[in-house]
Amino acid sequence: MKKFLTAIFAMASASCALAQETTTSPLEISGSVDTYFKYDFAKQPNIGTSFASDHNSVSLGMIDLVLKKKTGKASFVGELSFGPRGQEQSLIDASSGTSSFHIQNLYVNYDFTDQFSMTAGYMGTFIGYEVISPVGNFNYSTSYLFTNGPFQNAGIKATYKFSDKVSLMAGLFNDWNVYTATRGVSSIGGQLMVSPVEGWTAYINVLSGAGGGGYGTIADLTTAYQITDKFKLGLNAANYDINDDAGGYAGAALYPQYAFTDAVALGLRGEYFKYKNVGGVEGDKYTSVTLTANIKSGGLTFIPELRLDHSGTKPFAKENGMAAPNAGQFSLAAVYAF
Amino acid sequence: MRYILAIALSVFVTSLSAQEKQFPKDETGKFIYYKVVDSLVLSKTVLLERAKNFVVSTNKKTMKLESSTDTSILAKGKMIIDKTILVAGHPSGEVSYDFVFEARAGKYRYWLTNFVFIPYQRDRYGNFVPKTTIGSPLEKSADKLNAGSWKDIQTRTYAKVAKFGDSFKKFLATDKKNSEPVKKETVSTKKW
Numbered sequence: 001m002k003k004f005l006t007a008i009f010a011m012a013s014a015s016c017a018l019a020q021e022t023t024t025s026p027l028e029i030s031g032s033v034d035t036y037f038k039y040d041f042a043k044q045p046n047i048g049t050s051f052a053s054d055h056n057s058v059s060l061g062m063i064d065l066v067l068k069k070k071t072g073k074a075s076f077v078g079e080l081s082f083g084p085r086g087q088e089q090s091l092i093d094a095s096s097g098t099s100s101f102h103i104q105n106l107y108v109n110y111d112f113t114d115q116f117s118m119t120a121g122y123m124g125t126f127i128g129y130e131v132i133s134p135v136g137n138f139n140y141s142t143s144y145l146f147t148n149g150p151f152q153n154a155g156i157k158a159t160y161k162f163s164d165k166v167s168l169m170a171g172l173f174n175d176w177n178v179y180t181a182t183r184g185v186s187s188i189g190g191q192l193m194v195s196p197v198e199g200w201t202a203y204i205n206v207l208s209g210a211g212g213g214g215y216g217t218i219a220d221l222t223t224a225y226q227i228t229d230k231f232k233l234g235l236n237a238a239n240y241d242i243n244d245d246a247g248g249y250a251g252a253a254l255y256p257q258y259a260f261t262d263a264v265a266l267g268l269r270g271e272y273f274k275y276k277n278v279g280g281v282e283g284d285k286y287t288s289v290t291l292t293a294n295i296k297s298g299g300l301t302f303i304p305e306l307r308l309d310h311s312g313t314k315p316f317a318k319e320n321g322m323a324a325p326n327a328g329q330f331s332l333a334a335v336y337a338f
Numbered sequence: 339m340r341y342i343l344a345i346a347l348s349v350f351v352t353s354l355s356a357q358e359k360q361f362p363k364d365e366t367g368k369f370i371y372y373k374v375v376d377s378l379v380l381s382k383t384v385l386l387e388r389a390k391n392f393v394v395s396t397n398k399k400t401m402k403l404e405s406s407t408d409t410s411i412l413a414k415g416k417m418i419i420d421k422t423i424l425v426a427g428h429p430s431g432e433v434s435y436d437f438v439f440e441a442r443a444g445k446y447r448y449w450l451t452n453f454v455f456i457p458y459q460r461d462r463y464g465n466f467v468p469k470t471t472i473g474s475p476l477e478k479s480a481d482k483l484n485a486g487s488w489k490d491i492q493t494r495t496y497a498k499v500a501k502f503g504d505s506f507k508k509f510l511a512t513d514k515k516n517s518e519p520v521k522k523e524t525v526s527t528k529k530w
Contacts, residue, residue, distance in 0.1 A: 026420075026422065026426065026427060027426050028426070028427065028428040028429075028466075029426040029427065029428065030428040030460060030466075066460065066464045068428075068464055068465070077463060077464040077465070078464075079464045104464070105463055105464045107463075123462075123463055124462035124463055124464075125462070126462075131462045133460070133462075135459065135460060136459070136460065136461065136462060198471055199470075199471040199472065226470050226471050226472055228472070229470075229472040229474075232470075261481050262474075262480060262481055262483075262484050262488075263481050263483040263484055295483075296483065296484065297483040297484060298483075298484065298486060298487045299487075337460075
């Protein structure tokens, strides 16, 4: 492993020294701010969504600040978030009070050629359909697939673009969601991107190594097809097996979205999710339907959302505290992107 | 303090003057940026070679030559539209366009039309990428909620296209790869 990494860094250093590129892009500054109100029909936090967790409260998401700069073939991205969504709700060590912010992305990239690039640092995960930033999602609450999968991966990766229709990424990563590896550079991952027709892009992802709950392997398909200028269909399917039958999950989510105008769009998320059996104990199964509208005006998006979840094992609570198979919530979020 | 006021005033005036400039429409109702330029010094052949060089060499990453004749060239291209305040900002989208160039003795004309805008959004890695593959014609009217931001995109596109047009004119006037053949001056001793 050490030899491999040393060879990669040596190659990168040599190419940097040879390159005499001086083209400089302006410093890019962008970001977002989000806030929400949620009302759970059982009058208590009930559905296991990563964000929008507070009941009957006008609560904060996060302020997200992104810096990017490219000089010649080299570039960096630094993205910091402040607020519940960007801290304890998406960062493992924030709950211990050691972090007052969250690094979403912090990496450097070098384009060796127009086709081949390498990236090292801490990056948003390449697994899954949904992301931490509310700007990148149509729905405000998040899927079970998102909540249970990796959020970020620190590591080094190489990407080769065969054409606009096909590219391949391979990399070595730390365990999930940590700035510093706790079990060494322990994971290997890859992503094949194919775009069979105009508007349709599919990512086939694999990540194997130290992750949530132990060593395991995730296989993930994330795809979206802009079928017409009004209608878009997305799909995410994933299977995560932790070694020695120690758990994992499997599920799929479908995302049809229809834009009535430039300002108003309606989207549905239908999801099936199941935790793997552990030691003969059957894992919970969930079905979830989320109806979401996006109403845009300039940089501001209002997101009213209705969500209904079901599980036969009654993991939810009724208003009186009794176990229930169903749960529902309404939320209204405001997201401003700049 | 005076410097700050002067800078603020110049930014304000610049933004006001930029807002005034919008694309005119052609006979079919599409936005067009159309220029006729007198060029008495350069021949038609040299103009055409320089225009072709501008497309296939200088702007090879953003333009693609579609066809050419002995008097014209047709190309397609795209440009990134930035949302910039002073030195900082980020891309807000890209505009694709058709580029037509025609040359005659003593003058040439060029125009850009068929503008289609595709908005960008930030991806999971913090990079701005196209949000969709199906763009919107730049001349379309926006609904009330987004009229302001759409007009801003039209204005910024005009400014970028005007800058592109200026660079094209300058290139045609100064490109040294395709120069007029130099006439050798010799002294004749036969005629006098």
